[in-house]
Amino acid sequence: MGERILDVKNLKINFHTYAGDVKAIRDVSFHLDKGETLAIVGESGSGKSVTTKSLMGLLANNAEVVGGSIMYRGEDLLKKTEKEMQEIRGKDIAMIFQDPMTSLDPTMKIGRQIAEPLMIHKNVDKKKAWAQALEILKLVGIANAEERINDYPHQFSGGQRQRIVIAIALVCYPEILIADEPTTALDVTIQAQILNLMKELQQKIETSIIFITHDLGVVAGMADRVAVMYAGQIIEYGTVDEIFYNPKHPYTWGLLNSMPTLSSTKLEAIPGTPPDLLDPPKGDPFAARNPYAMKIDAEKQPPFFKVSDTHYAATWLLHKDAPKITPPDEILRRQKIWQEMQAAAK
Incomplete structure (x- = not known):
């Protein structure tokens, strides 16, 4: 048993739509220990992304949390104001999104995009922030980082952009990293590199990872524990070996x-499709x-x-x-x- 850093209990989230309330998350509970990787697996629409966006306070305008708690360091994140969440977001809990191109600002040099969280969250001066940005750019494996730090997002390949997004997420050494299908858009060899990179960085900076995917194959080498989601609920959870070799x-x-x-x-x-929520x-x-x-x-x-x-x-x-x-x-x-x-x- 490691030190528990996140505890989600009985989370319920509805989406208000013209047709009525969609009960997207129905009584979801899970926890995360220090330094471990928890994979949340399920088909599209099972509620994986909604669950993790609620941890970041990034739910859509028509979403409402109707029950439950998200305890982080003894405090319920659901009770925090947007301003308080801005303090936590990026610094303590960071997120890597599916599509790197939508996460990066096309008009801004990538060096500045990596350095900015340090300047905002840690009050690091510009020169130091750039030096750290360069370090982490090397850490995530961008070749010729000294020259590339002044390039714009469109000058990089898909795999490189994903590395940059990971660099931005990790630059403040967050306690929790949420990775939402971070390798979906990449081919298999690049995918393997990105997953290995995340494992390596996790050991270096002792981050706990919540890894969201619809692909069980990705989970095998990545996760310590797995939670399987279906129709807005967790229906099975266990260690990675239990889920892979003794599923129930x-x-x-x-x-x-x-x-x-x-x-x-x-x-x-x-066969068939998930139920209407x-x-x-x-x-x-x-x-x-x-x-x-x-x-x-x-x-x-x-x-x-x-x-x-x-x-x-x-x-x-x-x-x-x-x-x-x-x-x-x-x-x-x-x-x-x-x-x-x-x-x-x-």
Whole structure:
């Protein structure tokens, strides 16, 4: 157990729309320990980005937090004013967004964009801030940093721009770094470089990372713990090995089953679409797409069942009276590896 630096409890967020209130985040709780990486995984629209934007106080105008708390250093971020959040944003909690081009100012030299947070948050003078900007530019692997610091965003490639965005996020050495699909727009080799870079920098500056992605493959080498989100709720969470090799929720099975592996040539898609959150179902939100659904799934929302001290899943399949079912072959293959891992650990 590390030192806990962030604790989100029972977070509920609605979006007011012409059609009615969309219940986008429905009772989400998770925590983050010092120096660890928590991955939040789920399909588009599951609520990953909304959850993390609420940590930064960056929700859209039509969003309303209707319940819960976000405790950081003993204080509830939801109770802070915009001015107080501006103090925290960028300095203590920083964010890397999906598309680097929309995060960078096209009219400003990148050196100034990296130096600015230092001048604003840490009152560093211009000369020192530029020197630090140069250091971090080298740290994130931009070649010829001395010359490039005076270039504009359009003079860099996509991968380089993403490195610059990471440099801006890390220049104040934040305690928490939120990375929202930071590698989506990049090709696979650049993606691997960026992920390795984030891991390296994390060790150097002891930042805790919340990593948001729809791609479970990215998570394997990156995260310590994983929370799987579906329809505005967390439905399973555990250590990265527990989620990868001993998953318990049929939705997690579906996500893993749809990942390309060396042994499988056929990719399985999860049939159907997520429920409409204007009118969420009263039972398990995944019931309509779940091939193993039982009658109770349509009637009652499952609680979290404990698999281990670190692993919980919200599925009726874990109830002691539930019928025994056989998971898909890919999941059985993973569970076999899990058993071997457990045996080797003893």
